[in-house]
Amino acid sequence: MTPRVCVLGPSGRMGRAVIDAAAGRSELAITAAVDRADAGGLGVAVAAGVLSTADLAAGLDASDVYVDFTSPAATRAAAELARGRKHAAVIGTTGLSRDDEAALDALAAVAPIVVAANFSLGVNLMLGLVKTAARALGTEWDAEVVETHHRAKRDAPSGTALMIARAIASGHGSDYDQVKRHTRDGDVGARPRGEIGVSTVRGGDVIGEHTAFFFGGAERIEVTHRATSRAIFAAGALRAAAWVVGKPPGRYDMLAVLGL
Ligand code: NAD
Numbered sequence: 001m002t003p004r005v006c007v008l009g010p011s012g013r014m015g016r017a018v019i020d021a022a023a024g025r026s027e028l029a030i031t032a033a034v035d036r037a038d039a040g041g042l043g044v045a046v047a048a049g050v051l052s053t054a055d056l057a058a059g060l061d062a063s064d065v066y067v068d069f070t071s072p073a074a075t076r077a078a079a080e081l082a083r084g085r086k087h088a089a090v091i092g093t094t095g096l097s098r099d100d101e102a103a104l105d106a107l108a109a110v111a112p113i114v115v116a117a118n119f120s121l122g123v124n125l126m127l128g129l130v131k132t133a134a135r136a137l138g139t140e141w142d143a144e145v146v147e148t149h150h151r152a153k154r155d156a157p158s159g160t161a162l163m164i165a166r167a168i169a170s171g172h173g174s175d176y177d178q179v180k181r182h183t184r185d186g187d188v189g190a191r192p193r194g195e196i197g198v199s200t201v202r203g204g205d206v207i208g209e210h211t212a213f214f215f216g217g218a219e220r221i222e223v224t225h226r227a228t229s230r231a232i233f234a235a236g237a238l239r240a241a242a243w244v245v246g247k248p249p250g251r252y253d254m255l256a257v258l259g260l
Helices: 013-022 056-061 072-085 098-108 121-140 159-172 231-244 254-258
Strands: 004-008 029-034 045-047 050-053 065-068 088-091 112-115 142-149 196-202 208-215 220-227 250-252
Touching (some): 004 013, 004 056, 013 029, 013 045, 029 056, 065 231, 088 231, 098 112, 098 250, 112 254, 121 208, 121 220, 121 254, 142 159, 159 196, 231 254
Parallel strands (some): 004 029, 004 065, 029 050, 065 088
Antiparallel strands (some): 045 050, 208 220
């Protein structure tokens, strides 16, 4: 059976990319699109025979899995409704609070869901590379992460930067929440050994760039990922959607989908 997909936020940057990526694919079909009640384009066809609607319950009923790149509040509300229906999900929204995460965990208790702050193959490979580097180099090499995104991005640091920083902490064997430094301003003192800094740059139309730095005594390593099209995230999310339908309930990440 071809999985039927409901896209949330079809008027958004990622929603449009997901719909575009699905066109011409035979392994799944877009069968519903649900947007905010005040979004532009409601009632308009986003794919063959699929009209954008504000009725989430109807969208879930017409699909086997929903793909969500919206806002934290919308993601939480959708997860709460989906829970009652044990509906599979692919979640890409970033900037989630603890309560939003708890709503996803509650859905994952009854349905299979994939949650990833980044659906690209390259970034998921990068997580393994930085963890290996951090384990090999130890905290004698200062680790920092810098991320750059377009001016409309709301959350900071990016979810991807946090995943990269957490992978470094895991390689160091440290607790990320104890060593993180998300901003520096004023007389912050010398950099403590083992600190992991994350810096944010915002501007223009940058889709997403992340660099992990490892500063040694007289040398340094930089691992960089640059996204030049949202199509990579959309393709990864659709791959996750096709993969997750029929899986046992649980919360999966992109490494599981990719078999890494
Ligand atoms: P955007 O502002 O362009 O689009 C958001 C969409 O969500 C809009 O269409 C809006 O109408 C819709 N929306 C808001 N509330 C809704 C609701 N209640 N029901 C249905 N739709 C609703 O944003 P974007 O650039 O597409 O990014 C969306 C999210 O995806 C952000 O959190 C971003 O950080 C994240 N993102 C994740 C990845 C990844 O690989 N995981 C990649 C890119 C972006």
